[in-house]
Amino acid sequence: MNLVAWAIVTCEILFWVVIIAGLTARYIFKRNKLGLFFLAMTPVLDLILLVIAGMDLAKGxxxxxxxxxxxxxxxxxxxxxxxMISWADERFRYYVTKQGPLPPKRYGMEHAVYYFKSWLKHVLAYLLGAGILYGLITWINDPARTEALQNIITIWSVIVAIDLLISGSYFLWPRKAKNPVTRDL
Structure with missing residues (x-):
């Protein structure tokens, strides 16, 4: 595995470490400012990863x-x-500190709309990511060196389309609440 791959793995691990540290500081130790500091570290990890990948490419x-x-x-x-931080926050409060409400389960149209909005976020992430990739392709200006970037854009385009089909299917076949299991005694 090369340096960039290790940086991705490290940043992903650190992302969850700082989130857990932030939530622990906030809810267990009642240190809101320290918790906010840890949660604010997540974009710093992105910046570090961007610098590592950019320097690697700049070196040829x-x-x-x-x-x-x-x-x-x-x-x-x-x-x-x-x-993602809100998702972790809800579950941490409920499952670890027993202080918050049960995280919601969505059904029917609420579920469909929620996942369609998530698809729209996926499109936004795709546009941003593809923009970064196209920027790198233009910056390097060597198709032989950037073939992998173009291939990922193509694969991601297919994934976004599949995600739309899945999200759209929830409007046609809404998720139904599971019936509680009853026993005849």
Whole structure:
């Protein structure tokens, strides 16, 4: 595995470490400012990853799938970061501190609309990530060195289309609440 791939793995691990540290500081130790500090570190990790990938390419490395994944990681983190932190926050409060409400389960049209909005965020992350990848392709200006970046854009385009089909299917076949299991005694 090359430096950029290790940087992605490290940043992903650190992303969850700082979120857990932030939530622990906030809810367990009642240190809101310290918790906010840890949560604010998540975009710093994105910046570090961007610098590592950019420096690797500037030194003449051929772009790899790892470089493309760095762009995806950064764009997904920017677009979904706040909602991922909120998701973790809800579950931490409920399951760890027993202080918050049960995280909601969505059904029917509420579920369909929620996942369609999530698809729209996916499109935004795609546009941002593809913009970064196209920027790298233009900057490097060597198709032989950037083939992996173009391939990832193509694959991601298909994934966004599949995600639309899945999200759209929830409008046609809405998710139904599971019936509680009853026993005849």
């Amino acid at each position: 490395a051929s772009a790899t799938t790892a470089h493309a994944l760095a762009a995806i990681y950064i764009s997904v983190s920017i677009v979904f970061g706040k909602s």
